Amino acid sequence: MNAVLPHLPALQVVIPLLGALLAGFLRRGGVAFALALAVSWIMPFISGAMLWQTLLTGPISYHLGGWEPPWGIEYRVDVLNGFVLVLVSIVGAVIMPFARRSVAFEIEEGRQAWFYCMYLLCLTGLLGITVTGDVFNAFVFLEISSLSSYVLIALGPDRRALLSAFQYLIMGTIGATFYVIGVGLLYLLTGSLNMVDIAARLDSAWPEYSRAIVAALAFVTVGVSLKLALFPLHAWLPNGYAYAPSWATVFLSATATKVAIYLLIRFYFSIFGVAIDVDTLPISEIIIALSVAAMFIASLIAVFEENLKRMLAYSSVAQIGYITLGIGLANQPGLTGGLVHIVNHALMKAALFLAIGAIFYRARTVRLTELAGIGRKMPLTMAAFTIAGFGLIGAPGTSGFISKWYLAIGAIDKDWWVLVFLIMASSLIALVYVGRVLEVVWLRKPTPEVARASDPPPSMLLPVLALASATIYLGFDTEWTVGVAGNAVEALLGGLR
Amino acid sequence: MSLDLILRVGTKLILPFILLFALYVQFHGDFGPGGGFQAGVITAGMVILLAITFGLKAAQRVAPRSLVERMIPLGALIFAGTGVVGLVMGKNYLDYSVFSRDPAHGHELGIFLVEAGVLITVAGTMTALFYAFVERGR
Numbered sequence: 001m002n003a004v005l006p007h008l009p010a011l012q013v014v015i016p017l018l019g020a021l022l023a024g025f026l027r028r029g030g031v032a033f034a035l036a037l038a039v040s041w042i043m044p045f046i047s048g049a050m051l052w053q054t055l056l057t058g059p060i061s062y063h064l065g066g067w068e069p070p071w072g073i074e075y076r077v078d079v080l081n082g083f084v085l086v087l088v089s090i091v092g093a094v095i096m097p098f099a100r101r102s103v104a105f106e107i108e109e110g111r112q113a114w115f116y117c118m119y120l121l122c123l124t125g126l127l128g129i130t131v132t133g134d135v136f137n138a139f140v141f142l143e144i145s146s147l148s149s150y151v152l153i154a155l156g157p158d159r160r161a162l163l164s165a166f167q168y169l170i171m172g173t174i175g176a177t178f179y180v181i182g183v184g185l186l187y188l189l190t191g192s193l194n195m196v197d198i199a200a201r202l203d204s205a206w207p208e209y210s211r212a213i214v215a216a217l218a219f220v221t222v223g224v225s226l227k228l229a230l231f232p233l234h235a236w237l238p239n240g241y242a243y244a245p246s247w248a249t250v251f252l253s254a255t256a257t258k259v260a261i262y263l264l265i266r267f268y269f270s271i272f273g274v275a276i277d278v279d280t281l282p283i284s285e286i287i288i289a290l291s292v293a294a295m296f297i298a299s300l301i302a303v304f305e306e307n308l309k310r311m312l313a314y315s316s317v318a319q320i321g322y323i324t325l326g327i328g329l330a331n332q333p334g335l336t337g338g339l340v341h342i343v344n345h346a347l348m349k350a351a352l353f354l355a356i357g358a359i360f361y362r363a364r365t366v367r368l369t370e371l372a373g374i375g376r377k378m379p380l381t382m383a384a385f386t387i388a389g390f391g392l393i394g395a396p397g398t399s400g401f402i403s404k405w406y407l408a409i410g411a412i413d414k415d416w417w418v419l420v421f422l423i424m425a426s427s428l429i430a431l432v433y434v435g436r437v438l439e440v441v442w443l444r445k446p447t448p449e450v451a452r453a454s455d456p457p458p459s460m461l462l463p464v465l466a467l468a469s470a471t472i473y474l475g476f477d478t479e480w481t482v483g484v485a486g487n488a489v490e491a492l493l494g495g496l497r
Numbered sequence: 498m499s500l501d502l503i504l505r506v507g508t509k510l511i512l513p514f515i516l517l518f519a520l521y522v523q524f525h526g527d528f529g530p531g532g533g534f535q536a537g538v539i540t541a542g543m544v545i546l547l548a549i550t551f552g553l554k555a556a557q558r559v560a561p562r563s564l565v566e567r568m569i570p571l572g573a574l575i576f577a578g579t580g581v582v583g584l585v586m587g588k589n590y591l592d593y594s595v596f597s598r599d600p601a602h603g604h605e606l607g608i609f610l611v612e613a614g615v616l617i618t619v620a621g622t623m624t625a626l627f628y629a630f631v632e633r634g635r
Contacts, residue, residue: 003587010590017577024570027563065583065591117570 005049009062009075012046012085013128013141015039020120029112033100036116040096043089043127051082055487061133069133070194076133080270080339080488084130084262087343091254091350092123095247098463101456102247102357106157115155119251121148126259135183135271136193138263142179142227146172149256152248153240164239171236175226182219185212186271195271202275213276220267221283228260230287230324231294234317241313246357249309253316254350258342261323265339268327269492277497287328292422294321299429303436308356308366311433312349315392318426319345325423326407332489334410339485341403344391344474348400351388351467355381358460362453368437373446375438377453380461382441384468389434391471394427399474402482501550508550515543523616527605533612537619544624553631560624568621575614579607 004011019039023032053060054077062075077085099116107115125145129138150172154165187193189209190201206213222233229237237257241249272278298317305311323345326338358381360366363374375382391398404423411419455461474481519539526532548556583592593607594600 007584007590010584014577014581014584014590018574018581021570021574021577025567025574027567063589065580066589066594 005053007062008046008050008053009060009077009131010064012043012050012089012131013075013124015042015046016120016124016127020117020124023113023120024117027113029104029109029116032113032116033103036099036120037096039120039123040089040092043123044086044093047082047085047089047127050077051079051086051484054079054082055484070192070197073137074133074194074196075131076196077131078488079484079491080265081130081262083339083484083488084259084342085127087346088123088126088130088255088259091346092251094466095250095254095350095354095463097459098250098354098357099247101460102361103245105361106245106247107155111155115152115245115248118148118151118155119248121145122152122251122256126255129259130262133195134193135186135195135198136180139176139180139183142260142263143176145256145259146176146227149248149252152252153244155248156243156245158243160239161243164236164243168236168240171226171233175223175233177223178219178226179223182216182221182223185216185219189213189216195266199271199274202271206276210276213272214281217267217272217281217283221264224260224264224267228257228264228324229317229320231290231298231317231321234294234298234320237317238310238313241316241353242307242310246309246353246360249313250350250353250357253313253353254346257316257320258346261320261327261342264324265327265335265492269330269335269496273492273496275497284328284330287324288419291321291325291328292419292426294318295325295422295426296429299426299433302433303429305433306368308359308368308371308437309353311368311437312352312356315430315433316345316349318430319349319392321426322403322407322423325419326410329407329410329414330493331410331413332486332493333406333413335489335492336482336486337403337406337408337410339488340406340478340481341400343481343485344399344403344471347467347474348388348391348398348471351384351464351471352392354460354464354467355385355388358456358464359453361456361460363450365449368440370447370449372440372444372450373442374450374453375442376446377450378455380455381464384464385441386438387468388471389438391475393430393434397472397475399471399481401475402478406482504550508546512543512547515539515546519543519616523612526612527608533615534619537616537621538623540616540620541623541627544620545627548627548631553628557628562625562628565621565624565628568617569625570618572614572616572618572621575617576611579610579614582607 016039019035023035059076059078064073103112103115122145125141128141132138150165150169153168154162186198189205189212190198192198192201226233241253295318298314302311302314305314323338323341326334356366391400394400394404408420408423519536522531522539523536544556544560580591583595584590586595588595594603596603596606
């Protein structure tokens, strides 16, 4: 055991990478699924052990190839990225059993191995972005996760999947380009790619090169915001999520945008925030304005959306607004709320998209008008959908309430009462779009389309139920969300100038 | 058929030398311009020339689709596996000094293996891309 423990940061990335390559090499759907399942179930133990270690003894540093940082690539795990690693790996582990039937139903036999190969590559990329302490290494992993997610989307059963994957490819490439321009500027200024080292060196460069640093900050912000689908840069997301295979939508919605948000937090609070006085720049105001716009406009679009997957995709844009709102508030309760919402939203959106995947598996449609009365045919699935839907609204007793509560306290701390009102008002719009679905599925008479539908088999039902119960559980026990996030936020805000 | 005699004979003559040049670029990468990527492209170029002159079937007898598509992950597996050797020997991931008693020599050997992986992946990817375009609409 002692031989393995020091290598956990590398294993976190290497195991899914080897899994992906083996799945691509063996080219058999069943074998690839077994590999994906095994890898997904190992990951939470590695990330959990690392989070535990960071909580007890502080950050872990791992030098790839034995080269000392800042020259070599350093993998650096502190409470913040330990928290995100645990989230990503647990989501992967919980939803993996669902994939077997859903993927077999939606993707032709010959392509299933590629699907699992791409999922494992995407997992590699997402865990890599999170675990690395090197900004260029983060770019490489960003590209690995993005390229594989384009393929995941393009494998969708609908022909429109190809077009939406292409749209995402263009937007994602622009985002990656902006990010790497920002990184290039930072490298010019500091001669370093190591996050800790850049933060230490930017300080002395600030008086002379402040405009270059602001440009770098702007490029990184726009690049990463494209990846995380911050409001006006979200155009790729609804179609991508709507036409991807059901299971890919679940995975991407719960992890990909969340990891990009982590990267933004890392840049703001561990690199720029440490080196320069960010309060002199209007970052906070811009982020808050865009977040509020996302919360309202995306929620309003969701209200009028007929396709359930697109509706939930727009809802994701709105919910990402709450998370970035926490980044904009940048105080202890606000940022804690944002971080907690990363977890809470990931789990409830995974539950919702899984439920939609189960509906598609049984009823072959995701159009709301054709799903009248499906609640009576698939009671357990729709019960889980209802619980997670209440989580989206932020009803008390669900995890969504906890995150919004902390965000509201963060706004009150700044005496921004209007913002508190806006958080409540946008939740009411969520009530409308979730309520509209609940009315149709529970209260109307079943249509002929759904007459033969029934709850899916246990391998699909259990992940949905588990995530829905997590939505309730995390609404009461907040030790592992608010507790750990608060710990991470203290470290982040403590480092600010 | 008869008009492209020079092309056919010329291609047959030149093919082994293309492969030889690819290997030269591969192994000379330590001391001059070259390396796995360039060598992989040249190797794929050989298959593409074969396909253009003698037709897709002739090329796919030499490099079948299933082989080419397996070469893509195989090369990356060699790269990643080279890193894992460091882990197994008790050093950090990607630490090539474990390959030999002399660390510098170990690094050389490690990079040699990595470059071999790059050659396989790049040659496979380029050929698979070519096949994908050629087979479109068939």
